[in-house]
């Protein structure tokens with residue numbers, strides 16, 4: 001039996017709701033074979049990030065080489081990359097192994113405010129990784145940082161921003177509207193020509209830790225299975241919506257989403 005293979009290059013979340021842990025759970029739920037290269041360890045729980053411990057370039061390179069030189073991948077998802085040096089390395093490795101389906105979640109700051117990407121690394125992200133991405137999945141603060149503009153507040157602002165983000169080089173842009181103040185949870189998918197709207201009701205819950213990681217991981221899993229970008233993003237939106245609808249009230253702060261909820265919804 002063969003299985004679509006997906007590699008996440010991201011940070012570890014000891015609390016299990018975001019990062020590598022969220023990605024691997026998502027890959028598993030979507031019937032793909034998940035692998036990992038850890039860029040940084042975070043000591044994290046539902047109350048926040050208590051420590052960030054970047055891994056050496058040598059350790060990161062060795063993990064990527066081990067996976068790609070033997071097993072290979074159908075898609076790669078990147079998350080917390082932390083520094084310009086790590087971004088340069090990841091871009092170099094993706095080119096060296098001719099990785100086709102790269103989903104870049106430009107993780108910058110955790111919901112509690114902890115820095116997951118150094119300020120000086122934004123330039124490297126723009127120059128080296130976005131141009132080789134199949135899909136990028138910024139949230140509104142990340143999009144503002146990439147475009148050096150103020151944060152979008154309306155759907156109209158988002159439409160303009162999605163078009164500007166596409167000029168940075170990725171094949172597709174998924175601009176996430178989770179941070180919009182009012183109204184439904186709308187994301188925009190832009191392919192350079194047409195804008196598609198992915199809209200669901202906004203679910204009332206504070207337990208949304210790891211939403212961005214989970215969504216991007218689901219897109220990568222579907223792409224690895226050979227689905228089109230549009231179909232992959234549609235399935236990922238269903239996946240994250242069910243995960244948020246059944247999110248878990250564990251710990252004393254912002255709980256994680258429920259990665260098993262999508263499968264349950266199909267029964």
Ligand SMILES: Nc1ncnc2c1ncn2[C@@H]1O[C@H](COP(=O)(O)OP(=O)(O)O)[C@@H](O)[C@H]1O
Nearest residue numbers: 139176177178179185186201202203211212215
């Ligand atoms: N309360 C909510 N109800 C329904 N969908 C949501 C809610 N919050 C976020 N989403 C969706 O979750 C996905 C992740 O978005 P977002 O939370 O903006 O990402 P991030 O975790 O990177 O900040 C998007 O599809 C967004 O529309």
Ligand SMILES: Cc1ncc(COP(=O)(O)OP(=O)(O)O)c(N)n1
Nearest residue numbers: 011018019110111209210211212213
């Ligand atoms: C290790 C690690 N990577 C990424 C994040 C950010 O995840 P995200 O999905 O944006 O969710 P929040 O942390 O913002 O809830 C993280 N926290 N840790």
